[in-house]
Amino acid sequence: MGKLSGYQIVVMIIMFELGSTPLFELGIKAKQDSWLAMTLAASIGLLLLWVYLRIQGRFPGMGLADLLRVHFGKFLGTFTGLLFGLYFTYEASRNARDFSELTVMTILQQTPQWVIIFTTALISLYGVYKGPTVFFRVVEMLFPIVILSYGVIVILLFIARLPNYHRLLPMLENGVGPVVSAAIPDIVSFPFGQMVVFLMFWHRLSPGKKLGRIASMGYIIVAVLLIVLNAISMAVLGPEISSISSLPLLEVVQLIRIANILERLDVFVTLLLYIGLYVKMTLFCMAAVIMMKNLFKGSHAAWSAAIILIICGLAFLEPNNTVRLWLGLTVMVKLFTIFQIALPIVVLAVGAMRGLGKKGTEPETAHTADEI
Amino acid sequence: MASAIPLSKELSHNSISISSRLGNSLDVVSRRIGGDDSDSAATIAILYIDSLVDQRTINDHIVQPLMNALLVGAEQEQPTGQGMLERLSRHVIAAGSVAVIRTEEEALEALLNGFCVIMVDGTDEALIAVTAGGEQRSVDEPVTQTVIRGPQHSFTENIFTNLGLIRRIIRSPNLRLQGKRIGRQTQTHVFVASIKGIAKQSVVDEVLRRLDAIDIDGIIESSYVEEFIQDRTFTPFPTLMNIERPDVVAASLLEGQVAVIVDGTPFVLLAPVTFFKFFQSAEDYYQRFDIASFLRLLRHITFIASMLLPALYIAITTYHQEMLPTTLLISLAAQREGIPFPALFEAFLMEITFEVLREAGVRMPRAIGPAVSIVGALVLGQAAVQAGLVSPAMVIVVSFTAISNFVTPQINIAIAARLIRFSLMLLAGMLGLYGIMTGVIVLLTHLAGLQSFGVPYMAPVAPFIWSSWKDIFIRVPRWAMKSRPEMLGGSKRKNNARMPDWQRSRSE
Structure with a gap:
């Protein structure tokens, strides 16, 4: 099993959280205070991160599957592990659908969605099949491209004098209420709560590195980035246009017109969002595959193929994007909180009651071998 | 026997x-x-x-x-x-x-x-x-890996001459040359050269082990050995480097690489190598660091261009015309007005034509050379445009791609780009920029999974090794290269300094 460096973990957290997040103007329910809602959600996410890190800290060498079994016993642990596996699979399938919706909305209007979903699934499958060691390296290579591109976009926005801070005023026009209701549970669940997936990968950190510091650093960097992007996007479009636009970031970028050459940068931004979606989808899919492999044995290749097929199927579940967004924002968010908040807290509590992870207590189940 | x-x-x-x-x-x-x-x-x-x-x-x-x-x-x-x-x-x-x-x-x-x-x-x-003797080619100027400044001799077909050329540069008792005979019929001499204390012993052992496993009738060229000892066969990317310059081999040995010298060919193999090693030219170290860095960057960019440019042209003209500034779009559209083929077909036509010309240029007898260039430049370039078969912009794209391909100092990685170019063009023709992106991600995943004798192929970019970045996209001044490249050893090693600390302060 290849070990991961601290840098790789930081980069993966940044790329994963960045993912497709800029695609949506999160917290638009709070109007011009969306960035405050983001900040609130990010702070709550930091608490969640602490919970996840505490769980991992008990047994630094264990993945989520083993952690659940150690805390809940073999039967219940396997069952919750299976639920987590399904959750990861569903998240990945939502990313696949995001991919195809984004594509047909922007750059390939006439291509059938299933073509996009299948090609996406294929590249994801390749990454999953190659295993975490290789995939983390791929993300390492994509990272500079993505960060530089976002940097350039922000600089160009300022050169074109698009952001106007009066659009962010007045702050807290309707009190704290809308900010809180926008942040909880929606933004907490997406993207910050999705950090739970890292419980599948943190144990691969090469020994001797301080996981807590590394993970928090990555998280804080990306949280600040997301809040800044959110605020800038709001400062460019204003709450009214943001709330009716389906792809606000693309509209923001389309406004950049410099020297008759830099126009229509939205195509590049679409590619950036693709990279984010790819990273997110593949990591979720990888988590699901490793989870299933740990729970039920079987070969990595077989589980990869099976999970990818399920993801393809799930991606076609909703008839259209409107139903999908409604389902995601109303039903699924509540389901997701089970995995992102409720279960981890239960695990933390159970562990504290049983006194697990103190010095001298040995894990009750043997480590599941990860060969990749 | x-x-x-x-x-x-x-x-x-x-x-x-x-x-x-x-x-x-x-x-x-x-x-x-x-x-x-x-x-x-x-x-x-x-x-x-x-x-x-x-x-x-x-x-x-x-x-x-x-x-x-x-x-x-x-x-x-x-x-x-x-x-x-x-x-x-x-x-x-x-x-x-x-x-x-x-x-x-x-x-x-x-x-x-x-x-x-x-x-x-x-x-x-x-x-x-x-009493061995007989006619031998004398030590000549390098033919395929030329430099303007630097030593002007190259390896020959005689292995003992070659070993001498290396020994004459590295006069150290630590230079180790381990000989073998490979080939049931040819009994070819193969030597493994390394510097004790610099090269990683596990890599040397692994090279020797893989050489021992070879059982074949004959070794004619070092590529025979390369195919047997490389890590993966099914990849367009080379995981060993071949060099005909003694100075480059000596410098690589000093960085911890291992050389495999095969009798009967002037091309010496180097391992382990990483992707970025293929963009280093000997000249980088013989010219000033600023121009060397600029040229190094240029090589990386042209390599990417030689892979992506035709695909991007196809994708943008077919699917994403809105990305182009209006005037450029109009001019391109006017050029393509009379062209009977879709951009994908047009690009394939020109690329294949170029590949044919290139192959003809390599294989033909020297005396016919000018004839081929006339046919290539006039008939297939100008005349094709005038006949309305291809657009002038496409000719520019294809020519620039072709020239970009020659900038890469190592021919075997340039060949990889040639092959990948065609699949990317196909993807671009079917799915536009989205297709190119899928292709690139698959390519990156493939590259991230490659290894050369235990060293990740994309090091030091992935996995990220900051100390080795001094000689990747740029070449820092020599006094700043205080340690040997970590990645080739695989890990942080003791005794990694190649010059004393005071060197830097003195040169400032």
Whole structure:
């Protein structure tokens, strides 16, 4: 099993959280205070991160599957592990659908969605099949491209004098209420709560590195980035246009017109969002595959193929994007909180009651071998 | 091989037997000396293969001294058999290296390597002496890896000349050369060179282990060895480098790489290598660091261009016209107005044409050269545009791609880009920029999974090793390159400094 460096973990957290997040103007329910809602959600996410890190800290060498079994016993642990596996699979399938919706909305209007979903699934499958060691390296290579591109976009926005801070005023026009209701549970669940997936990968950190510091650093960097992007996007479009636009970031970028050459940068931004979606989808899919492999044995290749097929199927579940967004924002968010908040807290509590992870207590189940 | 046949005490029997095992070939010379008039009573016989030895060495250092010795000794009592053999070995034969052999097989092997065999009647031992010679190409200027400033010599086909070229640069007792014979029929010399204390021992051992596993009739070129010892076969990317410049091989040895030198070819293999090593040219280190860094960056960009440019052109003109500034779009549209083919087909037509031209340029006899360039430049470029078959913009794209491909200093990674270009063009034609992106992600995943002798192929970018970035996209001034590249050793190693600390302060 290849070990991961601290840098790789930081980069993966940044790329994963960045993912497709800029695609949506999160917290638009709070109007011009969306960035405050983001900040609130990010702070709550930091608490969640602490919970996840505490769980991992008990047994630094264990993945989520083993952690659940150690805390809940073999039967219940396997069952919750299976639920987590399904959750990861569903998240990945939502990313696949995001991919195809984004594509047909922007750059390939006439291509059938299933073509996009299948090609996406294929590249994801390749990454999953190659295993975490290789995939983390791929993300390492994509990272500079993505960060530089976002940097350039922000600089160009300022050169074109698009952001106007009066659009962010007045702050807290309707009190704290809308900010809180926008942040909880929606933004907490997406993207910050999705950090739970890292419980599948943190144990691969090469020994001797301080996981807590590394993970928090990555998280804080990306949280600040997301809040800044959110605020800038709001400062460019204003709450009214943001709330009716389906792809606000693309509209923001389309406004950049410099020297008759830099126009229509939205195509590049679409590619950036693709990279984010790819990273997110593949990591979720990888988590699901490793989870299933740990729970039920079987070969990595077989589980990869099976999970990818399920993801393809799930991606076609909703008839259209409107139903999908409604389902995601109303039903699924509540389901997701089970995995992102409720279960981890239960695990933390159970562990504290049983006194697990103190010095001298040995894990009750043997480590599941990860060969990749 | 059958059990060895020992030499017999009878001289004529030995020489007839060995000759017949070589098929009584005409270039096997058997010279008898001494004794009385009848051939069968000769006391000494010399056996050698005419085409492999140096005639002057045979005449001046073997035959002449032997005859003198027999003449001088004619009055005295001659030792016979074993005594004679020892006398010859100690006092008579004037060759650098003389050895005693006892079997016919040893005699055969010696003969085939250009030694001459000296047999004495009455003993079952024989002497072999170095007389290898024959025509060799002299050390020339490098043909494929040229530089403006820097050493202007290259390896030759003779492995011992090549080893000498390396030893002359690295005059260190730590330079290790481990020899092997590979090839059931060809018995080719293969040497593994490394510097003890710099190269990672596990890599050296792994190279030797993989070399030992080779079982084949013949090794003609180092590419035979390369295909056997590379990590993965199914990849367009080379995981070993081939070099014809002794200075580059020496510098690489000093960075901890291992060289595999194969007899019969001027191309020496280097391992382990990473992707970015292929963009380093010897010239980078012989010119000032600023221009070297600029050229290094240029090479990386042109490599990407040579892979992506036609695909991008297809994707943008077919699917994403809105990305272009309006005036450029109008001009492109006007050019494409009369073109009967879709952009994908047009691009394939031109790319394949270019590949044909290029292959013709490499294979054709030199005298026909100008004819091909006229046909290529005029008929397929200008005339194709005037005939309305391809648009001028496409010709520019294809030509620029082709030239970009030649910028890469290592031909074998440029070839990889050529192959990948076609699949990316196909993806671009079907799915536009989205298709290109899928292709690139698959490519990156493939690259991230490659290894060369345990070293990740994309190091130091992925996995990220900051200390090795000093010589990847840019070349920092030499005083800043204080340590050897970590990635080639695989981990942080002690004794990694290649210059003392004070060097930096002095140069400021």
